[in-house]
Amino acid sequence: MSGPAAAARRDRLRARLAALDAPAALVTRLVNVRYLTGFTGSNGALLVCADGTDVLATDGRYITQSAQEAPDVERLIERRLDTVLAARAVAAGHTRLAYESHEVTVDGLAAVTAAEPGLGLVSLEQAVEDLRAVKDEAEIDLLRRACAIADEALSDLIAAGGVRAGRTEREVARDLDARMLDLGAEAVSFETIVASGPNSAIPHHSPGSRVIEGGDFVKCDFGATYSGYHSDMTRTLVIGGAVADWQREIYDLVADAQRLGREALAVDAECAGVDAAARDRIVDAGHGEHYTHGLGHGVGLEIHEAPWLGATAPGRLGDRMPVTVEPGVYLEGRGGVRIEDTLVVRPDGPELLTLTTKDLLIV
């Protein structure tokens, strides 16, 4: 990310301060600090002021790095970041300060209040998360790259016979992870799920020592992180030549529901309506009780972020919002299927970033 992009983001946040009647905002959620400055260290806080005098605070470990990554913001090197920035706001004559009440702990707020008792603290709400939901094209490029790494890793894994009977789930997961890192991922997006046989019915199964057998479903849910941006994809394969009727039935059902969910992605579409487009198909097929989670979520600097696609999710989609679409059907004790893509909402229909086929792969 470049300085100008970060500066534009701070300006967008600044534009929201007036509605809060606050001349400044204290941003302490680290991923939000990164988004607004480019600083990637593990400790940082940011004061964004209506008059443009923004200040980034971090500790002594990050003197050099913060200067390199956030050259266009004043930097302050301190130990206690929240109180030093609150003091800075007071010194600038501000009597009100917006803060991230969804991130700041009760003790953290008490420390700031004790240090600056005259300062009126009001919630910034999730203003930065809201801004982050809409990506700029540079961010989408990074997501595209992260998705391409995941696509290529799975393709290579399958081509190398890496998903086969006789291997443990953990071996397959490590193989997939190593391929993503070899292909340039800086990290995996989250703990890779490889769930085989009956384990595939567990939505979030941690890969273990189960040995994959012929006829198993193998559900792989994984992603690559590239320059901070996360990809997210699930594919469910079958081992061996024969696919049981029940496997084919739920695979085709989930694939159809997933298609309907993708097709519902549109600028101004209600988030709950997108969820319903896929869910109704599964409910109508009599498997509603076997689909126990939401349809998807935004993805970017966090693997799960706004917007949320669920049955009761508020809000609407907008242009340049990347989201996942990932319905599933899970039959306890037998097996389950989830199919997930990462896509970007666009005016002329969603852009698919995860390009691996969704035809049932028999390996």
Place this chain on the structure above:
Amino acid sequence: MSGPAAAARRDRLRARLAALDAPAALVTRLVNVRYLTGFTGSNGALLVCADGTDVLATDGRYITQSAQEAPDVERLIERRLDTVLAARAVAAGHTRLAYESHEVTVDGLAAVTAAEPGLGLVSLEQAVEDLRAVKDEAEIDLLRRACAIADEALSDLIAAGGVRAGRTEREVARDLDARMLDLGAEAVSFETIVASGPNSAIPHHSPGSRVIEGGDFVKCDFGATYSGYHSDMTRTLVIGGAVADWQREIYDLVADAQRLGREALAVDAECAGVDAAARDRIVDAGHGEHYTHGLGHGVGLEIHEAPWLGATAPGRLGDRMPVTVEPGVYLEGRGGVRIEDTLVVRPDGPELLTLTTKDLLIV
């Protein structure tokens, strides 16, 4: 961890409730929930009551897992864990509830207060973290195992010629990580640091594409996680046959300071005094400004936890507290040395868990 161990831990927390004049505590910090129940899922909260009617809440993904891992506690499957447990406390006739004010966000507290306006909420402070600082022997066994994995991984890496000129830092880090996983680590404890040449002067360097050269310091800070428990060790090696005088000087200095720090570990020793035992040696040698962090920290279910060993750290050590001892000297632009062990405070002197030699290794 077994049910009886978890039950004994809840009893120790229960004993603290009287001092808070609270008949119940709401534990929402996930690692604390794990410590007090054995439940390892990603979403859980626990109500600990003075009368012993404890309740674990989690969501529908963890019905089976919570029953297996925490069979001796009543379990509640819900979506909003904090408010449902607060309601439970009210239903039990309690008018005061202790909560983790260092973990609960301002919004989280507001939600509980709105749901149960008659409930008096008081801080539990870091009571569970305080309990966790002193390990039982079963926990120390897991730490010993985690440390042994890290020792063996480094030994194997060096024996295989894995730390050598021509490799990138990232390649060495991935090799070390793979060896820990092969040896039974469930994960690495934290992002492995491999910092070569001038990068070794950066205390927390992220391994990158720098190619290791002859004569480099290579600082490796890494650990294995085993059954949830983290090991932490740093060794600084030299590449090639010749060691420069400045390298030998700071290596010997850090090794001596580290020895003094280890020798200061004792039951009832002041945490700040342990820090001083090592720091004074470095300051006396004129390198005080090149040692920019604390001496060490507790280690267990978290890689960094109580107690803290620093210049201004409060408190004293106790029997069965595992801690790291990790002084360093960093010469910007040239290189740096850190030497770190994990040890357990014992009445008859500290028990060393990381057994790799601290003689200067030339590879």
